[in-house]
Amino acid sequence: MARNAHLLAGRPIYFPFLSGVLEYDCASCTAPCCRGAQLGIGRSRELVALLSISPALALCAAPEFASSPMPALQSPIDACWFLDQRNRCRLEWAVGRENKPASCRLFPFHQVRGCGEYLVVMPHFLCPLTIADVPHTAGHTSHDEICLEMHRAGVPRDGHLRIPEPPDMPWHAAIPLERRIRDVSARHLDDADYLEYAQEQEFITHGVMGETFASGNVARLRDASVKLLSSPNPPSMRTVRMLVALTPYLRLRGAEVPRRSMPYVLTALAVLLGTIESIPGTRITLRAIVQLFEHRLPLLYLLGHLAETPRLQSGYTADQLLRGLPHYSEVFSRLLREVEHNPERSRPRSLAHIIAEDPEVKVPLRPEVVAALWRLGRFLADAGTFAPP
Numbered sequence: 317m318a319r320n321a322h323l324l325a326g327r328p329i330y331f332p333f334l335s336g337v338l339e340y341d342c343a344s345c346t347a348p349c350c351r352g353a354q355l356g357i358g359r360s361r362e363l364v365a366l367l368s369i370s371p372a373l374a375l376c377a378a379p380e381f382a383s384s385p386m387p388a389l390q391s392p393i394d395a396c397w398f399l400d401q402r403n404r405c406r407l408e409w410a411v412g413r414e415n416k417p418a419s420c421r422l423f424p425f426h427q428v429r430g431c432g433e434y435l436v437v438m439p440h441f442l443c444p445l446t447i448a449d450v451p452h453t454a455g456h457t458s459h460d461e462i463c464l465e466m467h468r469a470g471v472p473r474d475g476h477l478r479i480p481e482p483p484d485m486p487w488h489a490a491i492p493l494e495r496r497i498r499d500v501s502a503r504h505l506d507d508a509d510y511l512e513y514a515q516e517q518e519f520i521t522h523g524v525m526g527e528t529f530a531s532g533n534v535a536r537l538r539d540a541s542v543k544l545l546s547s548p549n550p551p552s553m554r555t556v557r558m559l560v561a562l563t564p565y566l567r568l569r570g571a572e573v574p575r576r577s578m579p580y581v582l583t584a585l586a587v588l589l590g591t592i593e594s595i596p597g598t599r600i601t602l603r604a605i606v607q608l609f610e611h612r613l614p615l616l617y618l619l620g621h622l623a624e625t626p627r628l629q630s631g632y633t634a635d636q637l638l639r640g641l642p643h644y645s646e647v648f649s650r651l652l653r654e655v656e657h658n659p660e661r662s663r664p665r666s667l668a669h670i671i672a673e674d675p676e677v678k679v680p681l682r683p684e685v686v687a688a689l690w691r692l693g694r695f696l697a698d699a700g701t702f703a704p705p
C-alpha cells in the first residue's frame with residue numbers, strides 16, 4: 317500500500333497508531349483537556365487573537381509546552397478561560413476551530429517525542445479516545461491531517477523530550493520495525509485472541525534481528541501466565557481489539573523493554589486484562605489499558621519471561637541488591653536468591669518453576685506475593701538475564 321512520507325523540517329514523523337484508528341468526539345465530551353492544563357501557542361497570530369479577547373492573558377506566558385519549546389499560556393484557574401457553562405469551547409463556536417490555539421487543535425496528538433532522528437507523536441489518553449470501526453486515511457485523526465496540523469501549529473523540529481533507546485536495538489532500526497508491526501495490526505483488529513498478533517510481532521522481530529526462535533514461545537508463556545494469575549477468562553474481543561490498536565503505542569511507552577521481549581510482555585498484558593475484566597463492574601477502556609501497562613510493567617516483564625530460565629548478570633549478587641533496599645519481604649529475598657543460584661543447578665529451572673516452588677506462592681496470589689513479583693520483575697529487568705527454555 318502506498319504511504320505518504322510524513323516529515324517535519326526534514327525529520328521523519330512516526331505515528332505509533334494506524335491512521336484514523338483513534339477517534340474522539342468533543343461535542344459529547346466535558347473537556348478534561350481544558351481543565352487545569354496549559355495552552356500551547358504555536359504562532360504569534362494566535363497570541364494576537366487571544367490577547368485581543370483578554371490582554372491580561374500575557375501575564376500567564378511560559379516558555380515551554382508539553383516539554384517542547386513551543387510557548388504556552390498557563391491557566392491559573394481550574395479550567396480554561398474559554399470554557400462556557402456547558403464545558404464547551406467558546407473559541408470553537410465563536411471564532412472557529414482554525415482560530416483555536418495550536419495545542420488545542422492538535423490535542424490529543426500534541427505530545428511529540430524524539431527517537432533518534434525520528435519524531436514520534438504520542439497520543440494523550442486524558443482524552444477519552446475510542447477505536448474507529450475501520451482505520452482510515454482521511455479525517456482529523458488521520459496521519460495526513462495530524463501532520464498538516466503540526467505544520468500549521470508550527471511544532472518545532474527540535475527540542476522535544478527523547479524516548480530512551482531500547483536496550484537491544486538503535487532507533488534507526490527500531491522505528492522501521494515498529495512501523496511494520498503497526499501496519500500488520502490492521503489485519504488483527506478483529507481477532508478473537510491476542511495470540512496471533514503476538515506471534516507475528518515475534519516473527520517480524522526475530523526476522524529483523526536475524527535470529528531463529530522456537531515456535532510455541534508465545535503460547536507457552538500465555539499458559540504459564542494464566543496458571544500463575546489463575547485467570548478465569550481470556551480478554552473479551554472488545555478488549556483484544558483495543559489492545560491490538562494500542563500495541564504500537566505501548567511498544568514505545570515501554571521502550572526500555574528489549575524489542576525481542578515485547579511480544580511476551582504484551583501477551584502477559586492480555587492475560588492480565590482478561591483477569592481484571594472478570595472483576596464484576598469492570599469496564600476496560602483505552603486509558604485503563606495504558607495505565608495498567610504503565611503501572612504494572614515490572615510485573616508484566618516478569619510474566620513475559622516465565623517460560624525462560626533466569627540468572628543474575630555477572631557482577632550482581634542477591635546480597636548486594638538486597639543491601640540497597642530499605643525493606644523487603646521474605647518471599648522476595650527467597651525468590652531473588654533462587655534466581656542467583658539457578659545457574660548452579662544441574663538443570664536450571666524456568667522462572668515459572670522457581671516461583672511455583674516457593675512455599676508462600678499459592679494461587680490465587682496474595683497482595684504481598686504480587687508485590688514481591690512486581691519488585692522481582694523490576695530487578696530482573698535491571699540486573700537479570702534469561703536463557704530460552
Ligand code: SF4
Binds near residue numbers: 424
Ligand atoms: S479533545 Fe478530547 S478531551 Fe478535549 S474536548 Fe475533545 S474529546 Fe474531550
